[in-house]
Amino acid sequence: MSRKKAAKGKSSASSPCASPRRKAGGKRGKGGSRSEPQANGLAHPCRPPGLSSSGEFYDLAFKVMLVGDSGVGKTCLLVRFKDGAFLAGSFISTVGIDFRNKVLNLDGVKIKLQIWDTAGQERFRSVTHAYYRDAQALLLLYDVTNKKSFDNIQAWLTEIHEYAQQDVVLMLLGNKAEVTHERVVKREEGEKLAKEFGVPFMETSAKSGLNVELAFTAIAKELKHRATKEADEPKFQLQEYVDREMRGTACCSCRQRCSLPFGIVTP
Amino acid sequence: MESRANGARTARQRAHTDSGAKERVPRVDPYGFERSEDFDYESYEELMSEYLVVLTRRSIKWSKLLQRSNKVQKNLKVKRYVRKGVPNEHRALIWMVASGAQEQMEKNQGYYHTLLAGEHDPKLVEVIHTDLHRTFPDNVQFRKSSDPCLQKALFDVLVAYGHHNKAVGYCQGMNFIAGYLIIITKDEEKSFWLLDALLGRILPDYYTPAMVGLKTDQEVLGELVRVKVPAVWQAMMEHGVMWTLVVSRWFICLFIDILPVETVLRIWDCLFYEGSKIIFRVALTLIKHNQALILQARSFPDICDRFKQITKGQLVEDCHTFMQKIFAEPGSLSKATVNKLRETCRARILAQEP
Numbered sequence: 001m002s003r004k005k006a007a008k009g010k011s012s013a014s015s016p017c018a019s020p021r022r023k024a025g026g027k028r029g030k031g032g033s034r035s036e037p038q039a040n041g042l043a044h045p046c047r048p049p050g051l052s053s054s055g056e057f058y059d060l061a062f063k064v065m066l067v068g069d070s071g072v073g074k075t076c077l078l079v080r081f082k083d084g085a086f087l088a089g090s091f092i093s094t095v096g097i098d099f100r101n102k103v104l105n106l107d108g109v110k111i112k113l114q115i116w117d118t119a120g121q122e123r124f125r126s127v128t129h130a131y132y133r134d135a136q137a138l139l140l141l142y143d144v145t146n147k148k149s150f151d152n153i154q155a156w157l158t159e160i161h162e163y164a165q166q167d168v169v170l171m172l173l174g175n176k177a178e179v180t181h182e183r184v185v186k187r188e189e190g191e192k193l194a195k196e197f198g199v200p201f202m203e204t205s206a207k208s209g210l211n212v213e214l215a216f217t218a219i220a221k222e223l224k225h226r227a228t229k230e231a232d233e234p235k236f237q238l239q240e241y242v243d244r245e246m247r248g249t250a251c252c253s254c255r256q257r258c259s260l261p262f263g264i265v266t267p
Numbered sequence: 268m269e270s271r272a273n274g275a276r277t278a279r280q281r282a283h284t285d286s287g288a289k290e291r292v293p294r295v296d297p298y299g300f301e302r303s304e305d306f307d308y309e310s311y312e313e314l315m316s317e318y319l320v321v322l323t324r325r326s327i328k329w330s331k332l333l334q335r336s337n338k339v340q341k342n343l344k345v346k347r348y349v350r351k352g353v354p355n356e357h358r359a360l361i362w363m364v365a366s367g368a369q370e371q372m373e374k375n376q377g378y379y380h381t382l383l384a385g386e387h388d389p390k391l392v393e394v395i396h397t398d399l400h401r402t403f404p405d406n407v408q409f410r411k412s413s414d415p416c417l418q419k420a421l422f423d424v425l426v427a428y429g430h431h432n433k434a435v436g437y438c439q440g441m442n443f444i445a446g447y448l449i450i451i452t453k454d455e456e457k458s459f460w461l462l463d464a465l466l467g468r469i470l471p472d473y474y475t476p477a478m479v480g481l482k483t484d485q486e487v488l489g490e491l492v493r494v495k496v497p498a499v500w501q502a503m504m505e506h507g508v509m510w511t512l513v514v515s516r517w518f519i520c521l522f523i524d525i526l527p528v529e530t531v532l533r534i535w536d537c538l539f540y541e542g543s544k545i546i547f548r549v550a551l552t553l554i555k556h557n558q559a560l561i562l563q564a565r566s567f568p569d570i571c572d573r574f575k576q577i578t579k580g581q582l583v584e585d586c587h588t589f590m591q592k593i594f595a596e597p598g599s600l601s602k603a604t605v606n607k608l609r610e611t612c613r614a615r616i617l618a619q620e621p
Contacts, residue, residue, distance in 0.1 A: 070394070089400060095439050127481070
């Protein structure tokens with residue numbers, strides 16, 4: 001009998017150790033127990049830090065959701081962010097809804113992102129709708145080599161407006177930016193559309209790593225800012241942040257970023 | 268406690284056995300799936316040494332049964348046999364006969380090939396194409412370099428089915444199911460008729476655009492958990508976790524990629540023979556057996572994590588014991604109960620839909 005699938009657990013967030021169940025249970029302590037955010041709201045800044053079931057400590061937790069047409073690279077983007085890897089031809093189509101966790105360290109604050117990966121096929125939307133209202137951030141993807149996936153962005157936005165929280169953090173990503181020959185959606189077209197809808201935008205490449213870290217870090221920063229800011233503090237400018245990060249010389253989550261001609265644009 | 272010297276010797280011995288097991292066990296499983304880098308060869312070999320005895324015993328029994336008559340009659344004895352596992356050499360036959368696929372295939376000779384020869388809906392072809400290279404990339408038989416490459420058979424079966432059942436067309440998840448059928452039957456036409464049996468008769472409408480059957484069964488599972496494992500149901504409510512988030516893939520993929528391959532095949536033996544009720548038995552066993560672990564969860568994400576954990580480990584690896592458990596642990600589960608719950612849940616869902 002095969003143990004293949006059990007071993008695969010390494011790619012899922014939950015089992016970094018051989019027997020996560022005992023470890024998670026044993027370590028859970030006073031601090032960890034009532035520390036999680038509400039299922040439907042932002043994490044409260046004053047609560048004590050939490051402990052995920054994989055035994056990782058964190059201060060804040062947020063739910064992020066990846067949406068977009070089938071085959072635009074949602075899972076690849078997530079795996080690149082989570083494991084820093086891109087193995088061509090190793091991805092399977094996502095069925096229904098799946099998730100992976102990653103803890104980020106932002107200015108000394110540990111942020112746990114629970115990232116939900118959804119099936120792109122239209123009929124699954126009625127299943128994933130259920131989760132929209134709980135997501136605090138959405139990354140909406142299209143594939144720069146697939147015109148249809150770009151044309152469908154407007155429909156996705158309509159859907160998001162209907163089902164997501166009013167103040168959901170949203171970002172539009174044009175993925176597979178490393179492909180040159182088969183590109184059919186120009187960066188400017190992505191910029192234009194994003195501007196029209198007032199959504200931050202950038203091009204990404206799960207394959208090369210371009211802007212992948214930045215996309216997730218940016219939304220995490222925004223969410224953290226919202227959760228911890230004082231009443232009179234100014235709003236976090238997501239687009240300005242990514243713009244600045246793009247131009248900054250002290251980069252880089254990915255080396256290609258500086259040498260490639262596409263980046264992030266202010267709407 | 269062991270002495271230090273003893274401990275060291277045990278570790279050395281273990282390291283020795285480790286490399287031994289790795290040399291003895293093939294890197295690719297009998298179905299073509301590559302074992303991952305962290306595959307535990309040692310405990311696999313240990314489990315297999317016991318399971319092989321079971322397999323041999325079952326194989327002899329099945330051979331005798333099939334020798335006596337070529338026709339498989341559905342009766343209590345065969346049902347018992349199926350629950351104990353169908354040997355791989357008879358699997359295709361038993362699935363075909365038990366599900367009625369055989370009968371359909373014989374009644375509709377040439378139909379499959381007619382579907383393939385007919386004009387293809389370009390939209391259907393496109394969506395299927397998107398998933399072809401994303402179906403079992405870890406299976407050597409599905410590699411482009413393999414001869415024959417099963418991607419071709421997969422494409423044919425899915426396209427034919429899409430034209431056969433236009434209300435369903437193609438739904439993601441069907442690629443994995445058809446893929447398993449092709450691996451087991453090694454025959455496109457049989458795979459097509461088995462897919463037809465599953466989607467057309469055995470399962471409710473999981474794969475239609477509205478996916479009402481899927482939503483219904485997720486709710487039915489919720490209701491069953493409420494009665495049979497109330498503490499877990501309570502925890503799900505407290506943390507606001509919707510069933511669809513943690514179990515949708517269990518239903519749509521019929522446990523493919525969730526549970527180990529051999530365990531999935533054993534479940535499917537019963538699925539083809541007894542029907543879709545078995546899915547609830549498996550789900551309830553996973554949940555009930557791991558109740559304590561789930562209840563340790565303190566948050567929404569934590570619960571989700573644990574629902575992933577419970578599909579791994581010894582419980583599901585040891586497929587033979589697991590199959591015994593699914594008929595014992597969840598307690599009684601009558602067809603009437605399931606049907607009644609399906610009726611109520613479906614009505615509730617339809618009332619909520621816009």
